[in-house]
Amino acid sequence: MDVRADFGKTKEKIMQTRRCRLCDEPLHHTFVDLGMSPPCESFLTADAIDSMESYYPLHAFVCEACFLVQLPEHVSPENIFEEYAYFSSYSDSWVAHAKSYCDAVIPRFSLGSQSFVVELASNDGYLLQHMLADGIPILGIEPAINVAQVAIDKGIPTITQFFGTVLAGEMVSNGDQADLIIGNNVLAQVPDLNDFVAGMTLLLKEHGVITLEFPHVAKLIAESQYDTIYHEHFSYFSLLTIEKMAARHGLKVFDVDQLPTHGGSLRVYLAHERNPLAREARVDLLLEQEKAAGLDALETYTAFGIAARRSKKDLLSFLIGLKTAGKSICAYGAPGKGNTLLNYCAIGTDFIDFAVDRNPYKHGRFTPGMHIPIRPVEELARARPDYVLILPWNLKTEIVAQMKVIGDWGGKFIVPIPHVAEIDPKELAS
Numbered sequence: 508m509d510v511r512a513d514f515g516k517t518k519e520k521i522m523q524t525r526r527c528r529l530c531d532e533p534l535h536h537t538f539v540d541l542g543m544s545p546p547c548e549s550f551l552t553a554d555a556i557d558s559m560e561s562y563y564p565l566h567a568f569v570c571e572a573c574f575l576v577q578l579p580e581h582v583s584p585e586n587i588f589e590e591y592a593y594f595s596s597y598s599d600s601w602v603a604h605a606k607s608y609c610d611a612v613i614p615r616f617s618l619g620s621q622s623f624v625v626e627l628a629s630n631d632g633y634l635l636q637h638m639l640a641d642g643i644p645i646l647g648i649e650p651a652i653n654v655a656q657v658a659i660d661k662g663i664p665t666i667t668q669f670f671g672t673v674l675a676g677e678m679v680s681n682g683d684q685a686d687l688i689i690g691n692n693v694l695a696q697v698p699d700l701n702d703f704v705a706g707m708t709l710l711l712k713e714h715g716v717i718t719l720e721f722p723h724v725a726k727l728i729a730e731s732q733y734d735t736i737y738h739e740h741f742s743y744f745s746l747l748t749i750e751k752m753a754a755r756h757g758l759k760v761f762d763v764d765q766l767p768t769h770g771g772s773l774r775v776y777l778a779h780e781r782n783p784l785a786r787e788a789r790v791d792l793l794l795e796q797e798k799a800a801g802l803d804a805l806e807t808y809t810a811f812g813i814a815a816r817r818s819k820k821d822l823l824s825f826l827i828g829l830k831t832a833g834k835s836i837c838a839y840g841a842p843g844k845g846n847t848l849l850n851y852c853a854i855g856t857d858f859i860d861f862a863v864d865r866n867p868y869k870h871g872r873f874t875p876g877m878h879i880p881i882r883p884v885e886e887l888a889r890a891r892p893d894y895v896l897i898l899p900w901n902l903k904t905e906i907v908a909q910m911k912v913i914g915d916w917g918g919k920f921i922v923p924i925p926h927v928a929e930i931d932p933k934e935l936a937s
């Protein structure tokens with residue numbers, strides 16, 4: 508291999524990635540700089556914790572032209588997603604969310620045995636299984652082979668490739684176009700955003716509909732959710748930015764739902780611009796709310812770094828207080844976002860004895876960077892910690908209900924975001 512040629516390519520790539528991935532304007536403004544961090548899904552096996560680990564900048568920028576908040580691509584999706592540790596079906600509330608989505612869209616868009624539904628990043632089939640049960644022809648597209656295999660075993664046809672214009676073109680030339688394209692928490696994880704959206708436009712039938720769900724950057728800002736920023740999550744959207752993205756590709760936004768998932772998400776409904784579908788009043792209402800929240804002003808975004816630093820100081824002060832008082836702390840859940848929080852705040856085994864997670868893939872592994880051991884959930888009852896830090900705070904209601912048992916030995920929960928808060932399970936109505 509010609510090393511110089513390779514270096515030249517890398518340098519060229521860095522120059523290119525400092526431009527907005529949506530509108531190609533140069534990126535001059537910092538949204539938040541969370542320092543250096545390892546890729547948040549790279550959980551380590553025991554024999555790897557004494558080896559060197561890769562760290563990449565976690566420095567998010569905002570585009571002054573389209574207000575897309577974004578991370579430059581340091582880690583390629585091929586490295587991140589081919590063996591992925593995230594199985595959607597491990598979250599009961601997420602599976603229920605997918606079911607209620609299916610119950611709503613099947614009648615609304617008259618989906619049936621003549622339709623064709625494609626889900627991008629279909630994961631382990633947590634959503635398409637509900638369409639399958641209704642006899643609707645489906646196809647999942649999921650590049651993580653280990654996760655896709657679980658869907659295939661459930662009888663869900665799944666292509667293990669990355670989606671974009673190349674794959675969409677192949678599908679269209681085979682006569683496959685979609686009545687409904689679903690993209691839940693995938694848009695943010697696509698480095699070549701325009702190629703991905705152009706692919707959806709190609710694949711979409713004349714009267715087809717696209718629904719996309721993604722965390723709402725308005726919530727991220729309002730609730731200091733800096734931990735939802737990680738390398739695999741390249742883009743952070745407002746509806747204002749989504750409208751610009753849709754218009755670039757001959758699409759229009761005709762409806763939007765505000766959802767409680769992932770700390771506050773949007774579900775946008777897109778169609779071809781020429782589709783006569785009327786625009787729901789909810790769309791303009793939310794656009795007005797976003798403007799009122801300052802999402803069309805650069806200063807709103809550039810002020811975010813201060814909020815993240817304050818949140819870090821508050822959490823550390825709280826944890827130092829507990830440790831000084833001799834309390835033991837464990838963590839519940841080892842999600843990707845947890846690793847941004849742990850690394851940014853430098854919370855390791857000096858604070859947290861171990862983390863527990865429902866995903867057996869993570870058991871016996873260690874969190875990237877901070878090397879906190881991950882064990883099965885049952886280990887909490889054995890260790891009886893004084894405090895349990897909930898890292899997937901977006902699921903706190905579900906977790907507190909599932910883990911009420913910690914109240915039996917006087918244990919309490921800590922929720923780190925939006926403000927450090929203590930929850931005593933004994934004080935909750937049963």
Ligand SMILES: [Zn+2]
Pocket residue numbers: 527528529530531532570571572573574575
């Ligand atoms: Zn832009």
